[in-house]
Amino acid sequence: MIDLSSINPVVLAAALMVAATPILLAAIGELVVEKAGVLNLGVEGMMITGAVTGFAVAVMTRDPYLGLLAAAFGGAAISLLFALLTQVMMANQVASGLALTLFGLGFSALLGQGFVGVSPPRTAKLDFGFLSDLPILGPILFRHDPMVYVSLALVAGVWYFLNYTRGGRILRAVGENHEAAHALGYRVRRVRILAIAFGGACAGLGGAYLSLIRVPQWTEGMTAGAGWIALALVVFSSWRPWRVVLGAYLFGGIIVLQLNLQAAGFRIPVEYLAMSPYLVTILVLVIMSSGRARKTLAAPGSLGRPFHATG
Amino acid sequence: MLRLEKRPQPSAAWGWATPVLAVGLTMIAGGILFAALGKDPFAAIKMIFWDPLFSPQFAAFSRPQLLVKAGPLILIAVGLAIGFRAGIWNIGAEGQYIIGAICGAAVALAFFPAPGWYIFPLMVIAGAFGGWAWAMIPAILKTRFNTNEILVSLLLVYVAEKILAAMATGRMRNPDGAGFPGSRNIAQYPAASNLEIIAGTGMHWGVVAAFIAVIFAYVMLHRHMLGYHVQLAGQAPRAARFAGVAPSRLVVLCLGFSGALAGLAGLFEVAGPARMISIDFNVGYGFTAIIVAFLGRLHPVGIVLAGLLMALTYIGGEIAQFMLGLPAASIQVFQGMLLFFLLALDVLSNYRIRLSRAEAA
Numbered sequence A: 001m002i003d004l005s006s007i008n009p010v011v012l013a014a015a016l017m018v019a020a021t022p023i024l025l026a027a028i029g030e031l032v033v034e035k036a037g038v039l040n041l042g043v044e045g046m047m048i049t050g051a052v053t054g055f056a057v058a059v060m061t062r063d064p065y066l067g068l069l070a071a072a073f074g075g076a077a078i079s080l081l082f083a084l085l086t087q088v089m090m091a092n093q094v095a096s097g098l099a100l101t102l103f104g105l106g107f108s109a110l111l112g113q114g115f116v117g118v119s120p121p122r123t124a125k126l127d128f129g130f131l132s133d134l135p136i137l138g139p140i141l142f143r144h145d146p147m148v149y150v151s152l153a154l155v156a157g158v159w160y161f162l163n164y165t166r167g168g169r170i171l172r173a174v175g176e177n178h179e180a181a182h183a184l185g186y187r188v189r190r191v192r193i194l195a196i197a198f199g200g201a202c203a204g205l206g207g208a209y210l211s212l213i214r215v216p217q218w219t220e221g222m223t224a225g226a227g228w229i230a231l232a233l234v235v236f237s238s239w240r241p242w243r244v245v246l247g248a249y250l251f252g253g254i255i256v257l258q259l260n261l262q263a264a265g266f267r268i269p270v271e272y273l274a275m276s277p278y279l280v281t282i283l284v285l286v287i288m289s290s291g292r293a294r295k296t297l298a299a300p301g302s303l304g305r306p307f308h309a310t311g
Numbered sequence B: 001m002l003r004l005e006k007r008p009q010p011s012a013a014w015g016w017a018t019p020v021l022a023v024g025l026t027m028i029a030g031g032i033l034f035a036a037l038g039k040d041p042f043a044a045i046k047m048i049f050w051d052p053l054f055s056p057q058f059a060a061f062s063r064p065q066l067l068v069k070a071g072p073l074i075l076i077a078v079g080l081a082i083g084f085r086a087g088i089w090n091i092g093a094e095g096q097y098i099i100g101a102i103c104g105a106a107v108a109l110a111f112f113p114a115p116g117w118y119i120f121p122l123m124v125i126a127g128a129f130g131g132w133a134w135a136m137i138p139a140i141l142k143t144r145f146n147t148n149e150i151l152v153s154l155l156l157v158y159v160a161e162k163i164l165a166a167m168a169t170g171r172m173r174n175p176d177g178a179g180f181p182g183s184r185n186i187a188q189y190p191a192a193s194n195l196e197i198i199a200g201t202g203m204h205w206g207v208v209a210a211f212i213a214v215i216f217a218y219v220m221l222h223r224h225m226l227g228y229h230v231q232l233a234g235q236a237p238r239a240a241r242f243a244g245v246a247p248s249r250l251v252v253l254c255l256g257f258s259g260a261l262a263g264l265a266g267l268f269e270v271a272g273p274a275r276m277i278s279i280d281f282n283v284g285y286g287f288t289a290i291i292v293a294f295l296g297r298l299h300p301v302g303i304v305l306a307g308l309l310m311a312l313t314y315i316g317g318e319i320a321q322f323m324l325g326l327p328a329a330s331i332q333v334f335q336g337m338l339l340f341f342l343l344a345l346d347v348l349s350n351y352r353i354r355l356s357r358a359e360a361a
Helices: A009-035 A043-061 A064-088 A093-115 A137-141 A146-164 A166-176 A178-183 A188-214 A226-236 A241-263 A270-274 A276-289 A291-295 B012-036 B041-049 B059-085 B093-111 B119-145 B149-169 B205-223 B225-235 B237-242 B247-271 B285-295 B300-324 B329-350
Strands: B002-006 B351-355
Touching: A009 A043, A009 A137, A009 A146, A009 A166, A009 A188, A009 A226, A009 A241, A043 A064, A043 A093, A043 A188, A043 A226, A064 A093, A064 A188, A064 B329, A093 B285, A093 B329, A146 A166, A146 A188, A146 A241, A166 A178, A166 A188, A178 A188, A188 A226, A226 A241, A226 A276, A226 B149, A241 A270, A241 A276, A270 A276, A270 B149, A276 B119, A276 B149, B012 B041, B012 B285, B012 B300, B012 B329, B041 B300, B059 B093, B059 B205, B059 B225, B059 B247, B059 B285, B059 B300, B093 B119, B093 B149, B093 B247, B093 B285, B119 B149, B119 B247, B149 B247, B205 B225, B205 B247, B205 B300, B225 B237, B225 B247, B237 B247, B247 B285, B285 B300, B285 B329, B300 B329, B329 B351
Parallel strands: none
Antiparallel strands: B002 B351
């Protein structure tokens, strides 16, 4: 029987921020990578690597924050494999990204064997004093774990970096036109490798957020397409940091709503509800890529093109 | 300092040598991995590459498995390779495989238990159609709305997996199955089963289809105008447009062809080795086929060899799992490493490596 009254909008909105955080983290990292002109399709692989390294370190040290830190390093480390392939060995970016995902899924399953069924240390929720005690707004906005706020701070940082710093302008120049950037004396390859590592660290954090805080448990293949949704989110955002937040919270909302409908005993079989986030992602991609919307898309000019300095 | 110099033409010699070299390097890296897991690396490598074919203990069982596992890999990879050559990235073959299996199984279950020579051919058509239709979603979204086919085809894999779960626990569940998830056993339904054609070889209709697809792809790529267009679109998209290649027609053709082949692979699997629609019916052939396509250098004949080698790692992996307690995931890592080495070594066929004095790079 369907019982919609069991869905509490405040709880829903609060859960939305938590559900959105992993894809938000991964997407903001990928945004920087793509702004530098590199298309890394390995987000899923980097996320799951972060999920397992973060989980393993957190369980062994009993400290979730060390786990998150390790996840960022793990994600960055595996992203450097992609950097090596595409920036040094001049391999195809699409194929290398796929390789990263396939490898990451296997590698994480291997590392995570001993951790199935283990509970990670708990991450405390922050308490903002009277803010957390506000009715409605308190539970929605001010009673989360620190990573929810870190992810938002990261978006602000990326926005500031890309628009108001010299480094950000260089990165964008490299992404828009790598030949011109090279002619101006910027180190195209170095900028891109750094961007890829940053993207890997963010994706790793996003993965660890899943395994340590949102779920919290380790299961094989637990990212279940979150990395691909993050990639779609970057397109949705038209490569603008604040729109990534909007997109991520929109998807967070869909994920949470879908789970709540399942719990409320909605008459549709759970499988059909569970496919909704993927279908909505496709729908959003269609809307963003077609017709008039496309003109405002503004994908970086050199996105996905290999750069080989001659001379 | 080492410097890369682009070759005017990719080197043909390195083109042949890199896959072999990549396999060799993967064996070394894999051996190190197995040693790190506390297993004897030499025994593990021998078990993966030698024992399935020649060990008196396993060969009788595992040799036929070679064709059983290589069949779907080759069938899917041949289709993918044509698209990859044209720069059209269908990475959702796993989803097309699932939908093909569901459509084929639906035909079988609809006729059950009637006899009839026409049932299996109808299933084949349904399987190909299912895969084709599932691949048409990214194709049409790409041509109509310019939506990225990589993301759409991949996201549809997750959708297909959910449909599979819904079918296995819902509409297709075996009414005589005591409530367990999973459909009727199609392999035990004579009019619909895809059994071995020659007993003891592993040769079933899917393997036959794979070889037909290989020949078809070879002729198309090397003897037909369409193959030339595919090459041109991949290497010089602008030139292709001037030569009169319609990009959207190529997208529809490539995605449709690879989708239909993946759907066929799914159908032959569900009516044969897998026996039924179940929640865990798909085992990642659609993704491994991507590795097979690259390992075979996107060439139909190369793909046959690559498919057989990949099948060997699956079977050998199972033996090593059984004998040495090697974790199942280590074979997945092994296959992933192979793709890494392959992509990295491709630098040798596209570039010359020159030694030069360290100057402004």
